[in-house]
Amino acid sequence: MAAEERHPPSYEGIAIRRATTDYAPADDYDEILAFLSNRETYEPTPEMVEVLETHMSMVFLAGERVYKLKRPIKLGFLDFRTLEARRKSCESEVAINQALASGIYLHSIPVVRTAGGGLALDGAGDTREWLVVMQRLDNNLALDRLVEEGAVTSGDLDRLCDRLADFYRGQPPLDLSLDWMMEHWRERVELDAASLTDPLFALPAELVEPPITALRRFVERNAELFEARLTAGRIVDGHGDLKPEHVYLRPKVLLIDRLEFDERLRWCDPFDEICFLGIECSRLGAPDFLPYLVDQLADRLDDRPPETLLRFYSCYRACLRARLSIEHLRDEAPQTPEKWPRQTRAYLRLAAEALPLTD
Numbered sequence: 001m002a003a004e005e006r007h008p009p010s011y012e013g014i015a016i017r018r019a020t021t022d023y024a025p026a027d028d029y030d031e032i033l034a035f036l037s038n039r040e041t042y043e044p045t046p047e048m049v050e051v052l053e054t055h056m057s058m059v060f061l062a063g064e065r066v067y068k069l070k071r072p073i074k075l076g077f078l079d080f081r082t083l084e085a086r087r088k089s090c091e092s093e094v095a096i097n098q099a100l101a102s103g104i105y106l107h108s109i110p111v112v113r114t115a116g117g118g119l120a121l122d123g124a125g126d127t128r129e130w131l132v133v134m135q136r137l138d139n140n141l142a143l144d145r146l147v148e149e150g151a152v153t154s155g156d157l158d159r160l161c162d163r164l165a166d167f168y169r170g171q172p173p174l175d176l177s178l179d180w181m182m183e184h185w186r187e188r189v190e191l192d193a194a195s196l197t198d199p200l201f202a203l204p205a206e207l208v209e210p211p212i213t214a215l216r217r218f219v220e221r222n223a224e225l226f227e228a229r230l231t232a233g234r235i236v237d238g239h240g241d242l243k244p245e246h247v248y249l250r251p252k253v254l255l256i257d258r259l260e261f262d263e264r265l266r267w268c269d270p271f272d273e274i275c276f277l278g279i280e281c282s283r284l285g286a287p288d289f290l291p292y293l294v295d296q297l298a299d300r301l302d303d304r305p306p307e308t309l310l311r312f313y314s315c316y317r318a319c320l321r322a323r324l325s326i327e328h329l330r331d332e333a334p335q336t337p338e339k340w341p342r343q344t345r346a347y348l349r350l351a352a353e354a355l356p357l358t359d
Contacts, residue, residue: 024073024074031119035111036060037051041062041119046062056070056073056080064135068090068131068133069130069131070086077261078261086129087108089260090108097258099258107133109131109133111128111129112124112127113128137248141249142246143247143248147284147289157289160247164274165297173234173236174237176235176267182219182226188320189212189215192212192323193212196348201329201341203341207345207348214356215315215319218356229309236270237266238267238268238273240258270297271298271310274293275317278293279350280321283343311355318348318351325347328340
């Protein structure tokens with residue numbers, strides 16, 4: 001795709017606001033959910049099936065396997081209301097995660113209506129839904145759990161940076177224009193600003209205004225820094241959602257849930273992603289991880305952005321996470337509503353600590 005044909009994403013990861021036009025389950029959707037919740041559906045039969053609901057998926061943990069069903073919803077950045085869209089998303093998720101989680105994403109399979117009228121996994125019949133099938137991982141070995149337990153070693157982080165550096169080195173530079181890049185950043189900052197200043201959330205201005213003002217000024221005054229990263233070929237197709245819960249450190253490094261539904265949300269500077277991961281670790285109580293991760297990745301890539309750009313990335317990512325947290329309150333029936341304002345304030349305090357220098 002030529003540079004002038006690329007456009008930044010118009011939306012990014014906010015909470016679902018369910019409406020009639022945004023939610024289109026099949027007539028037998030509830031039956032399918034019950035079928036997938038039943039332990040007798042699976043072979044071998046697990047002791048139990050644990051069901052998890054996310055904004056985008058229903059997840060069924062059945063023994064050593066995980067079955068993920070895309071919810072039939074429309075958000076600003078995706079539309080899963082048709083069976084064909086869900087099929088394509090499942091296939092894309094399996095394919096795109098092979099690079100960083102080989103052996104974990106196994107395949108996609110249909111849920112079918114058999115000739116006898118019942119439901120079955122795969123096989124002959126009328127396809128009613130599609131699933132991603134994954135190998136189940138031990139969540140106790142995910143980075144977020146290990147951080148909370150104080151069990152992460154420098155060796156763990158070194159191996160993580162080895163894996164990431166190998167991945168980034170294998171990604172060809174993206175052919176993007178500076179105009180695209182600047183529009184991309186302006187739009188992302190304004191999305192954060194619009195959400196965090198919404199009177200509905202009543203967030204303290206003294207927490208919101210300093211980072212948003214700093215981000216706006218930085219984008220307007222530092223086009224040459226973004227241009228330098230583009231010119232040096234440092235903008236690549238990355239992971240897209242590099243959070244601690246998506247990083248498994250043992251026995252080998254695996255990075256799951258690479259973002260599949262909009263490739264533009266993966267286009268980034270590797271140091272933007274590593275700052276994202278570092279900010280998340282800071283919120284979990286490990287602030288020393290951010291500079292360590294940056295240093296180790298810089299050594300492996302023989303590259304290091306200016307400190308002020310690193311601060312911009314960290315500040316932006318903290319504001320983004322603040323926005324995504326507070327937007328949960330727009331849900332029709334938000335879970336743990338007391339959690340989100342508290343978490344949002346924590347991210348905004350991290351954004352304040354990372355304010356980029358603009359003068």
